Amino acid sequence: MYAGGGANEGDHHSAANAPFSSAAAEANDLDALVFEFGTSRCKFGYAGEDFPRVYERPVPHDEVQDDAELGRRLNRRSAQVESDPEKLAQWLFDASSSRLQTRLSEHPLLLVERPFTLPAEITGDAGQAQDEQEDAGSRSTETKTVQASSASKKRDLKAREQMVEVVMEELGVPALFCAKSAVLACYANARTSGLVVEMGATYTSVTSVHEGYAFAYPKSQVTLFGGHDLDAFLRTKLAPQVSKTLEQKLATSTEAEIAKRKKQTWSYVVEAKESGLCRVADGPFDEAQNAQLPLINYELPDKTIVSLGTERFSVAEHYFMGETVPRTADGSDSSKPVNEGPGMRLPELICETGGLTTETELRKELFQNIVLTGGSSCFENMPTRIEREVVTTLSGMPLPLTGSGSNGAAGGYTSSLRVKVVAAHPQERRVGAFLGGSILASLGSFHEMWMSKAEYAEHGATLIHKKCP
Structure with missing residues (x-):
């Protein structure tokens, strides 16, 4: 075929004090590569750099049949590449040889992972049906939330292992690490904990991250609504x-x-x-x-x-659509939403996700570090509006006060919670996960975290779940 959640802070500390294995030392001598596949833009480049060398659409415009495909259909075609390990590996091979002019077999590779595996609504027959409905003007405007299940978790693990097998065996990289996009976005903003709001082309997600670990559903929520x-x-x-x-x-x-x-x-x-x-x-x-x-x-x-x-x-x-907000001149509440129709209620999604953290001190930390990332977060005034709406939403949301500093009893309303939205420069937000991966893969304390080719040969693809939880 070819011509040629992230590590937590404690792991980094232990790695800094651990002796180097020959495989890790060999990997460190080579410039690591960082790759993030997005349905709108792919980001590919060297660790230690603040912008990807390759920043382009996964499906070129000249492959799109008409201007109507520039919307949902183009993103679905991109997602189909991402969900197929062989196609994704081919894209990586082509990009490394033609744009970076290097061999993947000479560089450790850090792969940026989504908070979930793309569902059929985007990649399969269901996505194609949506395209046809959109062409006919009859597509449903319902916004869907991805629900995790035991079956979907098994699917996610299997997809991860298949990707590892293709990258290690067909691309021949000397070492590999997989990191969750939300964790990397935290690192890009000099944080190890926070509520990460990823606003992409095909989805919007809110992920609770604590000390470099991304929590799973329901402390992470994904909605199929995006750019x-x-x-x-x-x-x-x-x-x-x-x-x-x-x-x-x-x-x-x-x-x-x-x-x-x-x-x-x-x-x-x-x-x-x-x-x-x-x-x-x-x-x-x-x-x-x-x-x-x-x-x-x-x-x-x-x-x-x-x-x-x-x-x-x-x-x-x-x-911000569908919210119930004051509509009358005297400021009294109304049950009729100001906006009706397709959209999502992002402030509520943020509050619901962060509110599921029952440990009071951790919850405070999360809401004081709401990290925005992704292209759709770059609208002017987005950080200010989100912060304001989250404060308003929390003021009427009862959350239990448990954990340290409390007696475990249910606690009233959370109006006293301090809220802070962290938003880097728009250019950095567009490549937030890549930037975090670039930082992580260039750290001296990261040497022991790579899964080497020798480790893969001995333990197989399932080792990735232990090396990269």
Whole structure:
């Protein structure tokens, strides 16, 4: 075929004092590589560097049939690559040889892992059915939460072992480590504990991390709602405007040329939505109540001008939709949500996930370290809005006070909890897990953590669960 959860802090401390094995010393002499496969962007590069050498789509635009595929369908095709170890290994081999111009057999490899294995809603026949429903305008707008079960846990373990086998045997890497993306995002923000909010293209997750260990469901929650859903919404708002503009500019062009240009223009729209085109409102945003918002013109890299009114705020508002908030002039509560329709209630997801931690002091630590990462976290004003909404949500959420410093009795409301959202520069948030992996794989105390080729030969792929819990 080919031409050629993370380690916890205690493990790092013990590794720093342990004698080097020959395999670990050999691995340390080589530049380690870090790889994160995302359905929107792949990140691949050397440990110790602050940005990946390779930062690109897993499925090139020239392989996409039409501009409609730039949304959910393109992400599903990318996810199908990720869920197939052979295809993923082929991508790694091609990227290392052509973009990095090196051999994987010469470098230890740190693989960044998702908080869950991609379900059929994204990768399989169910995902294809969703595409067809979307084309027909009849796709359900329901946002789904991934529920962990004994069957899904077994599936996750099996998928992990299959990936290890392909990487060790077919790519021939000298050493391997697998680390959870949430743990690495903590490291990238100089933390070992926190509530990590990953806002990706196909999912949004909240993971409780303590001392370098990512807790499993239900202390980690995943919702199948992400950036591609925002792309689809923005497309419905801007499609008539963009089509009319391009058809006027390209009046003498062929249909094929116009279609190609539309696809390129939509890719610019998608790229720009978090970096200037759209932003997060200070509070709950209702399109109908803000219909008279003045239009703002935005020039894309291809010189196409798009005009946005309520879309500037309504796109990112999907992360706060369905909340019950005051609607009346006197500030009294109403049972009718300000926003209705597709979306998710991210503040509630954060509070529910962190609230499942019953040890009071740990819960305080988690809510004081809410770490944002992922491309969809880069909307202007996102950290401020999330922090404000989490404070409001916690004020009415009864959580038991147990663990150290309490008598174990149920404790009232959590309005006294201090909340702090940690958000690095947007460029760092886009590659948060990669950056954490880059830091981890370059630490001197990390030498003993690699699973060497010799260890794999002796114990097999199942050793990865012990080496990388």
